[in-house]
Amino acid sequence: xxxxRAVVVTGYGLRCAAGSRAxxxxxxxxxPHPAATALxxxxxxxxxxxxxxxxxxxxRKGSLAAEVVREALAVEREGLDGARLGLFLGTGLSSxxxxxxxxxxxxxxxxGEFNHAAAQHRLKMLSTAPLRHMPARVTELLGAAVGAxxxxxxxxxxxxxxxxxxxxxxxxxxxxVDVALAGGHDSMVHPLGMLSFVVLGALSPGVSRPFDRxxxxxxxxxxxxxxxxxxxxxxxxxxxxxxxxxxxxxxxxDAWNVTAPHxxxxxxxxxxxxxxxxxGLVASDIDYVNTHGTGTPIGDRAEALAVRKVLGDVPVSSFxxxxxxxxxxxxxxxxxxxxxxxxxGRLPLSVxxxxxxxxxxxxxxxxxxRCRPRAILSNSFGFGGQNCAIILGAx
Numbered sequence: 363x364x365x366x367r368a369v370v371v372t373g374y375g376l377r378c379a380a381g382s383r384a385x386x387x388x389x390x391x392x393x394p395h396p397a398a399t400a401l402x403x404x405x406x407x408x409x410x411x412x413x414x415x416x417x418x419x420x421x422r423k424g425s426l427a428a429e430v431v432r433e434a435l436a437v438e439r440e441g442l443d444g445a446r447l448g449l450f451l452g453t454g455l456s457s458x459x460x461x462x463x464x465x466x467x468x469x470x471x472x473x474g475e476f477n478h479a480a481a482q483h484r485l486k487m488l489s490t491a492p493l494r495h496m497p498a499r500v501t502e503l504l505g506a507a508v509g510a511x512x513x514x515x516x517x518x519x520x521x522x523x524x525x526x527x528x529x530x531x532x533x534x535x536x537x538x539v540d541v542a543l544a545g546g547h548d549s550m551v552h553p554l555g556m557l558s559f560v561v562l563g564a565l566s567p568g569v570s571r572p573f574d575r576x577x578x579x580x581x582x583x584x585x586x587x588x589x590x591x592x593x594x595x596x597x598x599x600x601x602x603x604x605x606x607x608x609x610x611x612x613x614x615x616d617a618w619n620v621t622a623p624h625x626x627x628x629x630x631x632x633x634x635x636x637x638x639x640x641x642g643l644v645a646s647d648i649d650y651v652n653t654h655g656t657g658t659p660i661g662d663r664a665e666a667l668a669v670r671k672v673l674g675d676v677p678v679s680s681f682x683x684x685x686x687x688x689x690x691x692x693x694x695x696x697x698x699x700x701x702x703x704x705x706x707g708r709l710p711l712s713v714x715x716x717x718x719x720x721x722x723x724x725x726x727x728x729x730x731x732r733c734r735p736r737a738i739l740s741n742s743f744g745f746g747g748q749n750c751a752i753i754l755g756a757x
Contacts, residue, residue: 441600583686616747655680
């Protein structure tokens with residue numbers, strides 16, 4: 363069970379296709395994209411108006427991280443000076459562009475074969491490909507810029523930012539830091555990123571429909587979010603607004619398949635059960651589940667079975683039909699959107715779901731439901747069976 367100082371959420375930074383405010387999305391934000399069109403995909407959920415950070419040229423996910431970290435620090439800042447700060451970010455694969463591939467990989471091809479010796483000589487740590495692929499690069503640069511005394515990076519696929527939030531909360535609870543900026547950032551909205559998911563058969567060519575009998579893959583999104591987590595005593599001493607309470611988290615690893623979960627959702631169920639135990643709660647304490655809900659045939663069914671097993675008939679929905687699957691950023695983006703449920707006193711609908719699949723035995727919300735939730739559980743599951751469930755409580 364959770365021990366140490368009580369932890370609360372006092373602010374956030376958010377960038378996703380739905381904008382930068384924690385509001386419940388009600389429509390799909392999919393838009394056409396030239397590369398998606400070329401690949402037979404109707405659209406992607408892209409962040410509008412992103413300003414490129416000079417520290418991260420031609421790297422959307424780095425620029426996204428810089429924006430949300432800056433925003434999370436700026437809001438309600440009074441009383442933060444002198445606080446011991448930590449930065450915890452989850453991130454995903456390299457966002458090399460096609461031009462960079464041509465410049466750094468093509469010269470290593472000789473007569474149709476890849477020359478490994480030539481590649482080792484060319485791809486030094488200062489060249490684009492390895493430098494950009496270092497998972498901790500953005501965390502370390504931004505951590506130094508904001509004066510963080512502790513930085514950690516999670517590289518656990520689509521569970522990465524949820525795991526970073528859990529680690530940040532635990533660092534605050536232990537007293538390692540007073541304030542943690544915790545979340546993640548990712549953008550696979552580039553030709554190579556889209557192509558990789560097309561090859562895997564993971565993207566829907568049309569509309570993303572989580573838990574729908576016609577579901578055929580997810581809508582690709584991008585985004586970043588960080589929650590500002592503080593020791594409650596620290597937040598109250600400076601008069602900070604409390605948006606939510608941190609209650610607990612649980613993790614697990616399926617190790618079932620490289621890309622598919624266990625068909626019965628064993629790993630997902632274990633993560634949720636561990637989150638309940640960490641929070642000192644029982645199933646009936648959870649009023650809503652933000653599912654991972656990607657809209658893939660296997661994934662949704664496995665998660666539905668796990669939710670039913672652990673939590674029963676709890677209301678559930680998925681944000682991914684609206685803002686897309688933001689990959690490594692998904693846990694943080696969606697946890698931040700969940701704050702709106704506390705603020706608005708509503709549970710979000712599952713955008714895209716119209717004809718529910720009887721093989722997904724969960725209570726999917728087809729319309730918004732009036733409810734002031736006491737506790738929300740948010741799921742994030744990644745390739746390789748990496749699972750994380752986090753629980754936030756009402757302020």
